[in-house]
Amino acid sequence: MQPRLNPYKAAPNMMKALGAVDAAMPARNITAWLRSAGARSLDDAALIASLGRHLYDAGLGLDRVTFHIGTLHPDVFARILAWTPDEPVEVFEQDHPATVAASFPESPFRQAASLKKKLVVRGVDPQFLGRAAGHSLQDRGVGELVSAPVSDRDGRTVIVSFYAARPRTFGATDHLIIDSVLVSLRTAQASATWMRGNTRP
Numbered sequence: 215m216q217p218r219l220n221p222y223k224a225a226p227n228m229m230k231a232l233g234a235v236d237a238a239m240p241a242r243n244i245t246a247w248l249r250s251a252g253a254r255s256l257d258d259a260a261l262i263a264s265l266g267r268h269l270y271d272a273g274l275g276l277d278r279v280t281f282h283i284g285t286l287h288p289d290v291f292a293r294i295l296a297w298t299p300d301e302p303v304e305v306f307e308q309d310h311p312a313t314v315a316a317s318f319p320e321s322p323f324r325q326a327a328s329l330k331k332k333l334v335v336r337g338v339d340p341q342f343l344g345r346a347a348g349h350s351l352q353d354r355g356v357g358e359l360v361s362a363p364v365s366d367r368d369g370r371t372v373i374v375s376f377y378a379a380r381p382r383t384f385g386a387t388d389h390l391i392i393d394s395v396l397v398s399l400r401t402a403q404a405s406a407t408w409m410r411g412n413t414r415p
Contacts, residue, residue, distance in 0.1 A: 240272035241394035248398045258283065258295050259303045266297035269376075269395070274388050278351055278377035282316055282323045292316060292323070292373070322361050327371045332362035332396065336383065351379050358383040360392055364399045374399060 247253055247268060256264060258281060266279040277299070282292035285308050294306040294313055306312045316323045326333045338356040357380040365372040376392055378384050384392070 240274075241391050244268050244272065244391070244395055245398040248395070249401075259305065262295050262297045263303050265395070266299070269391070270299050272391060274376075274391055275378050275382050275384060276376060276388075277379040277382075278375075280373075280375045280377075282327075282371075282373040282375070284327070284371040284373075292371075322359055323373050323375065326361040326363055326373050326375075330363050332360065332393075334389075335359045335361070351377060354379040354381075357381060360384065360389070362396050364396065 244265075248265075253261065253264065262279055262281055266276070269276050269279070279297045281295045283295070284292050292313055293308045294304075294310075294316065296304045296306070298304075315321065318324060322333050322335045322338060336356075336358050338359050357378045359375060359377055361373055361375040363371050364374050374396065376384070378388075
């Protein structure tokens with residue numbers, strides 16, 4: 215006799231499976247785009263703009279994407295590129311206060327680089343973002359931040375970060391899409407223009 219399925223125990227696994235199904239198609243589409251010749255030919259600003267738009271159009275609850283591109287300067291952690299829906303890409307050079315704040319030991323960007331793994335943080339201290347947070351995050355605060363290292367390039371680390379403004383946080387489907395994108399960025403790093411050092415040191 216077959217054991218009866220307990221619907222209460224099955225529900226979490228079913229919800230996880232449904233979330234994976236919901237995430238599969240947008241994740242595949244974005245992965246295919248990241249591996250395309252068009253994406254590989256983009257510079258930093260164009261890549262982050264296109265990536266942000268692809269994620270936003272896929273339904274990700276996204277308010278900001280940043281690249282912290284490591285420098286060889288001993289006192290400066292990174293230069294920052296930031297994308298926000300319906301706004302031009304912002305670039306914060308290595309002498310900007312936002313790039314200095316990102317280098318603080320307690321900064322989630324510094325921690326992601328040091329630990330070499332993805333970090334998920336809620337209630338991020340705004341001092342680590344400064345003007346790089348953008349207007350929406352400055353006004354509302356960060357509901358959730360996902361930061362992960364994607365590439366080590368000549369000793370420089372690239373940190374990709376995804377932000378949801380308060381009161382929102384990322385859902386399970388959002389995290390599945392983000393994880394797929396991070397895997398794709400890592401596997402595509404050898405051919406992607408921005409991973410080959412087209413940015414200034």
